[in-house]
Amino acid sequence: MNNRDRILEEARRLMNAHGAQAIGTTQIADALGISPGNLYYHFKNKEEIIRVLFDGLERAFRDVLTVDVDPPIGPARFAGFYLRSFDVVWEYRFIFGGLLNLLRRDEDLSRRYQEMQAWALKNLEAIARQVAEDGNMSKPRGRNGFRSVALNTWLIWSNWIRHVQISSPDHAIVRADMGSGMSQLFDVLAPYLDPDFDRAARRVLAREFTASSADG
Amino acid sequence: MNNRDRILEEARRLMNAHGAQAIGTTQIADALGISPGNLYYHFKNKEEIIRVLFDGLERAFRDVLTVDVDPPIGPARFAGFYLRSFDVVWEYRFIFGGLLNLLRRDEDLSRRYQEMQAWALKNLEAIARQVAEDGNMSKPRGRNGFRSVALNTWLIWSNWIRHVQISSPDHAIVRADMGSGMSQLFDVLAPYLDPDFDRAARRVLAREFTASSADG
Numbered sequence: 001m002n003n004r005d006r007i008l009e010e011a012r013r014l015m016n017a018h019g020a021q022a023i024g025t026t027q028i029a030d031a032l033g034i035s036p037g038n039l040y041y042h043f044k045n046k047e048e049i050i051r052v053l054f055d056g057l058e059r060a061f062r063d064v065l066t067v068d069v070d071p072p073i074g075p076a077r078f079a080g081f082y083l084r085s086f087d088v089v090w091e092y093r094f095i096f097g098g099l100l101n102l103l104r105r106d107e108d109l110s111r112r113y114q115e116m117q118a119w120a121l122k123n124l125e126a127i128a129r130q131v132a133e134d135g136n137m138s139k140p141r142g143r144n145g146f147r148s149v150a151l152n153t154w155l156i157w158s159n160w161i162r163h164v165q166i167s168s169p170d171h172a173i174v175r176a177d178m179g180s181g182m183s184q185l186f187d188v189l190a191p192y193l194d195p196d197f198d199r200a201a202r203r204v205l206a207r208e209f210t211a212s213s214a215d216g
Numbered sequence: 217m218n219n220r221d222r223i224l225e226e227a228r229r230l231m232n233a234h235g236a237q238a239i240g241t242t243q244i245a246d247a248l249g250i251s252p253g254n255l256y257y258h259f260k261n262k263e264e265i266i267r268v269l270f271d272g273l274e275r276a277f278r279d280v281l282t283v284d285v286d287p288p289i290g291p292a293r294f295a296g297f298y299l300r301s302f303d304v305v306w307e308y309r310f311i312f313g314g315l316l317n318l319l320r321r322d323e324d325l326s327r328r329y330q331e332m333q334a335w336a337l338k339n340l341e342a343i344a345r346q347v348a349e350d351g352n353m354s355k356p357r358g359r360n361g362f363r364s365v366a367l368n369t370w371l372i373w374s375n376w377i378r379h380v381q382i383s384s385p386d387h388a389i390v391r392a393d394m395g396s397g398m399s400q401l402f403d404v405l406a407p408y409l410d411p412d413f414d415r416a417a418r419r420v421l422a423r424e425f426t427a428s429s430a431d432g
Contacts (some may be wrong), residue, residue: 019320021317098314100382103382104387110387141403152372152400155371155375156368158379159379162315162378169330171319187356187364191407
């Protein structure tokens, strides 16, 4: 790994562990045993590091929702969208814990997050509509139907990290917490999904989550 | 209003407008045209001001969920729980925008927030169970039934402020945004509520929210 990538990786690790606010370029350089000058050769400041990390988040997230969306969407593939989206949120959890502060400090990041969110809602809605067309989901109740369900799953997904950190005594979070987040998210979808489809999707979540947890 | 209350009120107003992080004791004293010494006579530091404001939030929130819970719970009263809880979140929106940062800095506040959350989830679950006993709600699907629905409504309620602030170009939020938050929250409950009960409750929300919005 070259120095630039090592800096990015260490910044992500430290911010995930302590929050973006608590970590500066000094801590990152110290942790790597490199000089501040070496770090500044690659990045102007902490904000630039965060922007480049956000590129990685965005790329990973867009991959999750664009790969493999041809109909019909079976339960394993449906579960896969959520499973992999929780992998992404876990990998970049520092961004979701202190999101509003990060965005308030950086207008460019803010605009990009808003675009990602708009794109995600459109795609989450499209996936749900496809599952309905396939005959495995009924039209959601409420004024905005599919759109509202997409937004509720987005709200749970994007706030789950913060919820767990707020709820645990030392604000710690472990990978297994992503499993309970997915279960919460599925409970928003459950009343509209065909019961067999729902059960099959949850079995995939449970199995794949257990398997991937073992990797750390 | 005495000076102590004026300080609290101005602190809440400034933090609601600019976020808790951007506001210090200097800005609060300046805005009131009082000396820092006068402010420090009443409060040791900004953290103490936030703790006292949190007392107010907690009192208001516990009032919402304890007043008037005798069965049966009709649609107007059911809507009222959510209506008034969104009033509370709006009044103390600075707390919900940057919650994790506030709690990370103050262990006592963190513990109190966790207790309030646990109490809220218990009460939200009890209200839903009562509506079901009254014959106006079916048992929610998913592994944890009523508990899971209570948690999903809590997640939407406690994260709605942040979601709106993140989603708007200048991170601004207006009181009318609370109306769309309530509508999102009701879409979690909708599939389990008796359709007539749901419609009646939403009519109350729409009407009372429009009325209270006019007050500013």
